[in-house]
Amino acid sequence: MADITNQSLNEIIENVKTKKVSSSELTKAYIKNIEGAKKLNAFVTTTFDLALDKSKKFDNKPNFDQLLPGIPLAVKDLFCTENTKTTAGSNILNNFIPSYESTVTKNLWDNGSFLLGKLNCDEFAMGSSNETSYYGNVINPVGDQLVPGGSSGGSSSALAADLTPATIGTDTGGSIRQPASFTGTVGLKPTYGLCSRWGIVAFASSLDQAGPMTKTIKDCAIMLEAMSGFDEKDSTSINKKKEQYSKNLKDNIKGLKIGIPKEYRVDNMPKEVDVLWEKGKKILKDLGAQLIDISLPHTKYALPTYYIVAPAEASSNLARYDGVRYGYRSKQGKDLIEMYEKTRSEGFGDEVKRRILIGTYVLSSGYYDAYYLKAQKVRQLIKKDFDDSFKNIDAILTPSTPSSAFKIGEKKNDPVSMYLNDIFTVPVNLAGLPALSMPAGVDNKGQPLGLQLIGKALDEQKILNIGYAFEKNCGFKNEIKKWWS
Amino acid sequence: MSLDKEKIKHVAKLARISVDEAKVESLTKDLNSIFKFIEQLNELNTDKVEPLTSILNQSLRSRKDDISDGKIREKILKNSPKENEEFFVVPKVVE
Structure with a gap:
């Protein structure tokens, strides 16, 4: 049999169900891949013993009716996992072992899967290149000098390198979609409230959403179905009937109206991104969709708004890391206040500190109206x-990112140029909408680029369907040479 | 507006983060470039716009004020950086 890991999640599930491969064989194959891919630095923690144990249990008593039967999965290290270290990519949580499981990961395990390991990410999910992690850079399997995107960079890297059959990330301003675009994979940020935030290390609570990262659209539908659902432990969780996204996946998009926003053509955007967007439009048009020019006039203000709202919420959320109840505590500090100050100074990295300071400032007395209130408006x-736009259309098509993956170190010393990477992804988080990044082609360096589909709130099925039809007609194949092993 | 070093030290104090004197300079530069970027928002007139405080079309649920969890002191103390059997331990705060 050919490489059992170099396949889509859906194919792997079929192979398990038809007993072409056992859960143990599958788990061992991934462990072998992970051990040979240390150069990528995608993992912070591995849980091989647990995974082998669970896979044996599955093989002894298989239940093939589950959505993810006997499937090992690695997840972003922002999801709390019971009795397994959860770091959020930070020194301040270097020794944190949760006594509880996040709802989203629990949902995955309840559907038959189990944990393979925890994936590297930008510290507290603050970053677009995975360079802010305390545990070091992650490398993009596409090329040894390239960032994998961020903040879910360990997730995108591990997925593209066949170190996990699918994975999950979190997306506050593009942290699922941008890394998906940089690695030629699929990433979906669901509607705010569709996936529970309970047990996820918080960054900006009004923007954070967990979502799937997969090789194909069908895989994405399977994972979303498994992880989503109402949770009374999250007060912003939406109480609605569970959808069967994978069963209801259709590739007929005839008559759908696709909006093309003129504001998503930005200065200095490489020509290839534009060419790819044109290609995407043509594919959808040929499939019978109707293209409609639209305007989203406040698009250019999305990033400045985000860089007030997100740091403000972060400064409040991260106030809990004080060295008292869990996490890192500085050995210095003669009194309580000094202990707090030293702990936070030594425990947080530069980008996190920068954002806490921005957030503290915009919320401080005398500046609140000028910044935070302004941003809310x-x-x-x-x-x-x-x-307004969605009154007349079904979905919106845009590029996912203004460029393909950039080089490690290239943007590290210029925070604003790093922030500009999220220019096409951030508006969606501010509006709470679902959006999907799907691979669409490569640039002149041969690096993957993605297109983004934005849907109405809770209209995940429709953007998945459009993506499904697109994928079948796009002809993109992710050609990754395994140079690291 | 621009942030000077004193202002940044004050904000750091509010945020309970000690900042090395050597790093204040580069931090000031970074934060000023970020604020210059943020202040594009001042181009917009928002006098008649209601602030968006929740993205959901529903109000936050509240639950009954019943005890649903508890008696897990051991679990909670397990991750504390310095512990005794029953409490979190901090540097001395009263003489």
Whole structure:
């Protein structure tokens, strides 16, 4: 049999169900891949013994009716996993072992899968290149000098390198979609409230959403189905009937109206991104969709708004790391206040500190109205742009990122140029909408680029269907040479 | 507006993060470039716009004020950096 890991999740599930491969064989194959891929630095923690044990248990008493029967999965190290270290890519949580399981990971395990390991990410999910992690850079399997995107960079790297059959990430401003675009994989940020935030290390609570990262659209539908659902432990969780995204996947998109926003053509965007966007439009048009020019006039204000709202919420969320109850505590500090200050100074990295300071400043007395309140008002305008447009269309097609993966170190010393990477992904988080990044082609360096489909709130099925039809007609194949092993 | 070093030290104090004197310079430069970027928002007139405080079309649920969890002191103390049997331990705060 050929490489059992170099396949889609859906194919792997079929192979398990038809007993072409056992859960133990599958798990061992992934462990072998992971051990040979240390150069990528995609993992912070591995849980091989646990995975082997679970796979044996599955093989002894298989249940093939589950969505993810006997499937080993690695997840971003931002999801709390019971009795397994959870770091959020930070020194301040270097020794944190949760006594509880996040709802989203629990949902995955309840559907038959089990944990293979925890994936590297930018510290507290703050970053677009995985360079802010305390545990070091992650390398993009596409090329040894390239970042895998961020913040879910360990997730995208591990997925593209066949170190996990599928994975999950979190997306506050593009942290699922941008790394998916950089690695030629699929990433979906669901509607705010579709996946529970309970047990996920918080960054910006009004923006954070967990979502699937997969090789194909069908895989994405399977994972979303497994991980989503109402949770009374998250007060912003939406109480609605569970959808069967994979069963309801259809590739007929005839008559659907696809909006093309003129504001997503930005200065200095490489020509290839534009060419790819044109290609995407043509594919959808040839499949019978109708293209409609739209305007989202406040798009350029999305990033400045985000860099007020997200740091403000982060400064509040990260106040809990004080060295008292869990996590790192500085050995210095003569009194309580000094202990706090030293702990936070030594425990957090530079980007996290920068954002806490921005957040503290914009919320501080005398500046709140000028910054935070202003941002909340502009956020309303950004949401209204989408609401107005969606009266006449079914979905929106845009590029996912303004460029393909950049080199390690290239943007590290210029925070604003790093932030600009999220220019096409951030508006969606501010409006709480679902959006999908799907691989669409390569640039002139041969590096993958993605296109983004944005849907109405809770319209995940429709953007998955459009993606499914697109994927069948796009002809993209992710050609990754395994140079690291 | 621009942030000077004193302002940044004050904000760091509010955020309970000690900042090395050597790093204040580069931090000031970074934060000023970020604020210059953020202040594009001032181009927009938002006088008649309501602030968006929740993205959901539903109000936050509340639950009954019943005890649903508890008696897990051991679990909770397990991750504390310095512990005794029953409490979190911090540097001395009262003489």
